[in-house]
Amino acid sequence: MTDISPESRAFGDAVLTARIRTAPEDFFVEELPAFEASGEGEHLLLTIEKRGMNTGFVARELARWAGVAEHAVGFAGQKDRHAVTVQRFSVQLPGREAPDLALLERDGLRVLVQARHRRKLSRGALAGNRFVLVLREVTGQRGAIESRLAQVAAHGVPNAFGEQRFGHGGGNVGKALAMFAKGARGARMGREQRAMLLSAARSALFNRALAARVADGSWNRGMEGEVWMLAGSRSVFGPEPWSEALAQRLEAFDIHPSGPLWGRGNLRSEGACRALELAALDDAESLALRDGLERAGLEQERRALRVQAEGLEWEWLDASALRLSFSLPPGSYATAVLAQLGAIADAS
Incomplete structure (x- = not known):
């Protein structure tokens, strides 16, 4: 059991303690599609509801069911195992019909929609995610909790990368440092693993810069030399x-x-903004991560510091159970919203 990190809490002290994911049904995620199926083509587009299964497992099951290689299966985003999720997959079936869906479906996996499409579903091809979360064993003053939720709805939250980005116990950052220390030999690992470690290193640096902006109160207002991102x-x-x-x-x-x-390349930010970013990433570990990412060939990019929990609503199911619903854009994490409330233990 792990606690959701409070490092980017922006609105003051915790207002509650609670538990999340005591059952998969307490963490529901639904992909918001970025496009409608074309209705024809060699790819079968499937909207699947799954419980207690991660995305990679379902992709392998689809490949087995269809009798195709795993690379013939596409999906837009990775979804957690410890949840009930609705997401799209595509399966390339050139010139043939799909097998019987009854051979695929089982307890915890069912197909909600199927349609033909012209192209493989690519990573990131979604408009966002809708979350319905139930917090259990909630302690705290109801008025303070609802006031905090109103702040979140009005101002958004710091757009931190979630703990999923960093592997079990946050170990992927250490693995990235070890990979960088090996120099060219680090490239001998599998492409997917290398990409995962590069992503963890980059995300860790972003979170450190974000934490500095939260500390000085500029995460949601900007500062001199700011670089702005279009929503x-x-x-x-x-x-x-x-x-x-x-x-x-x-x-x-x-x-x-x-x-x-x-x-x-050079940071695009200038003045006070640039100075703060460099100061936040000036410790020995951050410098090693920066150097490794540069040698790996990644280019400077930017990410929004703030994210809106769109359509945030809440309902008390009983005295100690609180249901939250909201939507986030691709690449943002529900844990960034939960972190603003307090110490929420992840039972998964």
């Missing part, structure tokens, strides 16, 4: 002088302050 995209602009137009766009969640996804 719902990876497009950035700035730095540029502060203006009423920027203030209005920031309040409307049309733009967000951004932080570094480390790589080669």
